[in-house]
Amino acid sequence: MTSTKGTLQTVGVYVPVSMHETLKELAEGQNKKFSVLVRELVENGYDRFEDAIEERSGRKVLDGYEHKVASYSGESYQWMARLDRKLSLELKLTAKEYGRSASQIVGSLLAEALSHCLQTQGAVVSAEVEVERARVAIAGLVGPQAGELADYLGLHGKRRLVNEVLGGLVRAPGALLGKIAEYFAVSREALIQAVGLNFRQMPTPSYKAPNGQPRVLTEPVPWEEAVKALKLPHDEEAKLLVIGD
Structure with missing residues (x-):
């Protein structure tokens, strides 16, 4: 989803400082603007949420996402995310439906998408390390x-x-x-x-x-x-x- 400045809305996010730092490091690693990465992750997290509630209770799904937020250490840190206007409205409706704040919903979706992104990145790194290990073993024999x-x-x-x-x-x-x-x-x-x-x-x-x-x-x-x-x-x-x- 591509957004322009005219269609963005600001939503407050309140998550542990270590989660915010992880997001910044990921943005730097992918050579993306922090705001762009956040938009992508929130959109990805919302897609995952919609898929998940087809088989499970929305409240239970969000409980699981919030557990991922809580797994990060440090004091809570507040900052502003700029999201697509249409998605922002959908998130506010979702927050109302499940008795959460918009900030909680955005933080939860970020934690969910972030966990999958880091798993994928970790798998790629692990695979590269194993290939190199195989090459070293071959060279030695x-x-x-x-x-x-x-x-x-x-x-x-x-x-x-x-x-x-x-x-x-x-x-x-x-x-x-x-x-x-x-x-x-x-x-x-x-x-x-x-x-x-x-x-x-x-x-x-x-x-x-x-x-x-x-x-x-x-x-x-x-x-x-x-x-x-x-x-x-x-x-x-x-x-x-x-x-x-």
Whole structure:
């Protein structure tokens, strides 16, 4: 929802000072004006409230939101939020319906939307940290040490193949990626992203085909091609190909 100054109304907000500080930090982190972030969060919180009251009592929903406000520490701090005029009127009607003040309603909606925003932001940061952890683990093992992982995967003596998978040159089957992720104690998704980054960050990824001629890659080599390039005895090759089925 986009608002212009002519359609904004001021509503007082009374929340713990630590909640106000969290909102300011979030605005800075997203490179937004504080007033714009507040408008967005109140609108988001009201949308969540309308969805929630389809299945639960409005009073119970607001009780839950107010509990989130109360979870913040510090003295209560009063400030003014500038909201879309139409939404502001709806909030005042909602406040009257549920025996709250407009300030309480706005604070509650902010706390609800803020909690979801911080959860999402935290999940993104956590995912990035795990991907980086996977990349560090790969970097510490790639090369001669990859023989240990090869043994763990049941690919004895296939160090080259394991290194190609870790470097992103070879697209490993899902089952194999799951075991590698287990070995590094990271999620399968983090491992896939880490391996993908390794491939994309190679200056010129190339692969030596079965005929001995290297070629520059625009995407990882399929598992079947990589297995056949090893020129293994038929029974060994068949065991590796089955992994990709």
